[in-house]
Amino acid sequence: xxxxxxxxxxxxxxxxxxxxxxxxxxxxxxxxxxxxxxxxxxxxxxxxxxxxxxxxxxxxxxxxxxxxxxxxxxxxxxxxxxxxxxxxxxxxxxxxxxxxxxxxxxxxxxxxxxxxxxxxxxxxxxxxxxxxxxxxxxxxxxxxxxxxxxxxxxxxxxxxxxxxxxxxxxxxxxxxxxxxxxxxxxxxxxxxxxxxxxxxxxxxxxxxxxxxxxxxxxxxxxxxxxxxxxxxxxxxxxxxxxxxxxxxxxxxxxxxxxxxxxxxxxxxxxxxxxxxxxxxxxxxxxxxxxxxxxxxxxxxxxxxxxxxxxxxxxxxxxxxxxxxxxxxxxxxxxxxxxxxxxxxxxxxxxxxxxxxxxxxxxxxxxxxxxxxxxxxxxxxxxxxxxxxx
Amino acid sequence: xxxxxxxxxxxxxxxxxxxxxxxxxxxxxxxxxxxxxxxxxxxxxxxxxxxxxxxxxxxxxxxxxxxxxxxxxxxxxxxxxxxxxxxxxxxxxxxxxxxxxxxxxxxxxxxxxxxxxxxxxxxxxxxxxxxxxxxxxxxxxxxxxxxxxxxxxxxxxxxxxxxxxxxxxxxxxxxxxxxxxxxxxxxxxxxxxxxxxxxxxxxxxxxxxxxxxxxxxxxxxxxxxxxxxxxxxxxxxxxxxxxxxxxxxxxxxxxx
Ligand SMILES: Nc1ncnc2c1ncn2[C@@H]1O[C@H](COP(=O)(O)OP(=O)(O)OP(=O)(O)O)[C@@H](O)[C@H]1O
Ligand SMILES: [Mg+2]
Numbered sequence: 001x002x003x004x005x006x007x008x009x010x011x012x013x014x015x016x017x018x019x020x021x022x023x024x025x026x027x028x029x030x031x032x033x034x035x036x037x038x039x040x041x042x043x044x045x046x047x048x049x050x051x052x053x054x055x056x057x058x059x060x061x062x063x064x065x066x067x068x069x070x071x072x073x074x075x076x077x078x079x080x081x082x083x084x085x086x087x088x089x090x091x092x093x094x095x096x097x098x099x100x101x102x103x104x105x106x107x108x109x110x111x112x113x114x115x116x117x118x119x120x121x122x123x124x125x126x127x128x129x130x131x132x133x134x135x136x137x138x139x140x141x142x143x144x145x146x147x148x149x150x151x152x153x154x155x156x157x158x159x160x161x162x163x164x165x166x167x168x169x170x171x172x173x174x175x176x177x178x179x180x181x182x183x184x185x186x187x188x189x190x191x192x193x194x195x196x197x198x199x200x201x202x203x204x205x206x207x208x209x210x211x212x213x214x215x216x217x218x219x220x221x222x223x224x225x226x227x228x229x230x231x232x233x234x235x236x237x238x239x240x241x242x243x244x245x246x247x248x249x250x251x252x253x254x255x256x257x258x259x260x261x262x263x264x265x266x267x268x269x270x271x272x273x274x275x276x277x278x279x280x281x282x283x284x285x286x287x288x289x290x291x292x293x294x295x296x297x298x299x300x301x302x303x304x305x306x307x308x309x310x311x312x313x314x315x316x317x318x319x320x321x322x323x324x325x326x327x328x329x330x331x332x333x334x335x336x337x338x339x340x341x342x343x344x345x346x347x348x349x350x351x352x353x354x355x356x357x358x359x360x361x362x363x364x365x366x367x368x369x370x371x372x373x374x375x376x377x378x379x380x381x382x383x384x385x386x387x388x389x
Numbered sequence: 390x391x392x393x394x395x396x397x398x399x400x401x402x403x404x405x406x407x408x409x410x411x412x413x414x415x416x417x418x419x420x421x422x423x424x425x426x427x428x429x430x431x432x433x434x435x436x437x438x439x440x441x442x443x444x445x446x447x448x449x450x451x452x453x454x455x456x457x458x459x460x461x462x463x464x465x466x467x468x469x470x471x472x473x474x475x476x477x478x479x480x481x482x483x484x485x486x487x488x489x490x491x492x493x494x495x496x497x498x499x500x501x502x503x504x505x506x507x508x509x510x511x512x513x514x515x516x517x518x519x520x521x522x523x524x525x526x527x528x529x530x531x532x533x534x535x536x537x538x539x540x541x542x543x544x545x546x547x548x549x550x551x552x553x554x555x556x557x558x559x560x561x562x563x564x565x566x567x568x569x570x571x572x573x574x575x576x577x578x579x580x581x582x583x584x585x586x587x588x589x590x591x592x593x594x595x596x597x598x599x600x601x602x603x604x605x606x607x608x609x610x611x612x613x614x615x616x617x618x619x620x621x622x623x624x625x626x627x628x629x630x631x632x633x634x635x636x637x638x639x640x641x642x643x644x645x
């Protein structure tokens with residue numbers, strides 16, 4: 001694949017980019033747009049979420065559906081369980097934590113294997129007023145569960161989601177951003193992995209005017225394994241941004257980051273930032289991150305910045321890859337030379353591009369849902385192209 | 390009775406810096422159902438260019454001449470229309486298509502070419518039967534198209550597609566290259582099974598007489614410098630095997 005948008009290395013090492021941390025929004029100046037962490041984001045489309053617009057006027061309903069072995073409770077601000085997985089690293093995250101009205105705490109007790117996926121639905125009702133949210137998922141030692149976060153409707157929404165993955169636990173998260181076209185969503189997901197814990201996180205970002213999702217992983221002990229995956233599909237005018245951060249500060253942990261995106265239409269813009277740091281104490285680290293983008297039309301732009309900082313000589317593996325390009329003529333030729341009409345051939349190839357990642361979604365129903373969502377994107381693509389002709 | 394007719398075909402490719410380079414310099418050839426034609430010629434003489442141009446690969450630009458199938462203008466058709474009209478190209482280098490399984494691909498192609506979706510069970514039975522006849526392991530149905538296939542496995546899959554798509558005229562570009570002796574027999578049997586029908590014609594591009602012992606050609610064409618410079622029966626292939634192309638290289642540029 002040709003690289004249309006050459007990967008630009010960040011100005012500063014990863015460790016420096018993530019060193020600021022505070023619960024007080026005032027500790028973070030209002031971004032102006034030139035900062036490394038904001039330079040790809042169109043600030044004027046954030047509806048002042050990053051500045052000082054009110055964050056408590058809007059409404060976004062949160063509902064949870066879980067089996068009887070799981071506890072789901074609402075928690076007030078100031079609950080000591082909240083805010084342990086992270087310290088906000090930017091102004092939006094700090095403001096969201098200061099402003100949410102009610103948090104949702106999901107607890108998977110130690111040793112329990114959840115029978116069915118825990119589904120947390122966030123539904124926006126009005127994009128005109130901003131809201132803040134907070135979710136904490138606590139997976140006890142040696143538990144296993146699938147947690148699905150579904151975002152839909154119209155909203156201007158900033159939130160933090162914490163994942164505390166206990167020793168030996170396995171937590172599979174799928175976060176679907178299928179917002180209405182007018183939504184703005186700035187989100188931080190923070191995972192802390194206990195000893196020998198496994199955490200998989202899959203972001204599926206399809207809807208919204210602007211979505212900026214920042215999943216991060218820390219390890220609290222050795223032997224942790226994090227798989228961060230993502231699928232995104234940006235249409236005309238959409239800005240979909242994913243900012244990954246994996247902080248290897250414990251020995252013998254593993255991380256894999258695989259994000260794939262497709263873009264079509266004027267002004268479709270995707271941003272993928274893959275920050276990985278391997279600190280001096282994180283010997284035996286095994287990490288690999290990759291981002292691939294299919295740029296389906298002119299006028300769409302994919303930015304892709306892998307950024308790996310290695311501060312120890314003793315790693316098992318540390319690598320990254322990034323490629324953005326068009327559908328390959330040779331692929332299209334092969335399929336059409338067998339009689340398959342070109343539109344259908346494109347669909348087959350795009351489906352194929354996402355197939356492996358979709359196949360890795362843990363729960364059947366969730367996989368079916370994501371497949372259907374991608375099909376809807378492909379239908380919209382076919383309609384847009386039919387109309388353009 | 391189908392006829393593929395190629396008249397005065399000139400084809401160029403884009404070389405560097407906006408320059409174009411002429412590869413085919415006036416090809417005349419008629420392949421009629423019930424016939425097997427072999428094309429032999431040195432490396433770089435333009436054999437694959439001819440095959441790709443007939444199939445409509447976007448890299449090749451036809452500057453003059455005509456290609457018709459039963460009188461219909463093939464050059465005016467899109468790539469997929471050509472296939473649906475009854476042309477098939479087994480490629481010299483089949484392309485790997487990630488994420489698209491063989492069975493999904495075949496079913497989509499069969500649906501497109503036949504104009505209606507086959508019933509799933511009948512399709513699976515048909516596919517399994519064709520795979521077994523070509524000694525292709527059933528697990529290949531769920532593998533991604535050509536991905537990680539060995540050279541010989543790719544060639545067998547081209548013939549599998551030939552059988553499933555059942556075209557009027559099949560162009561086989563070095564389908565025999567890279568096959569071990571058992572695979573060569575299996576693939577030849579597949580080609581013969583297809584060619585047995587009086588409604589089917591074959592244009593076989595090859596470097597070796599080896600395959601011609603199994604798939605007997607009615608006509609042999611010698612291809613040099615982007616043109617056919619000599620034509621004959623199967624004995625011409627034997628001569629090439631014995632003495633090479635030297636006698637024909639001098640004919641480059643001269644009228645056939
Ligand atoms: N983009 C290009 N620019 C310049 N020359 C090209 C280009 N594409 C193809 N050619 C040339 O066209 C000629 C014919 O190639 P073609 O693949 O048709 O040969 P062939 O007869 O099939 O050879 P082989 O027996 O090796 O398969 C070759 O000399 C090749 O280098
Ligand atoms: Mg060739």
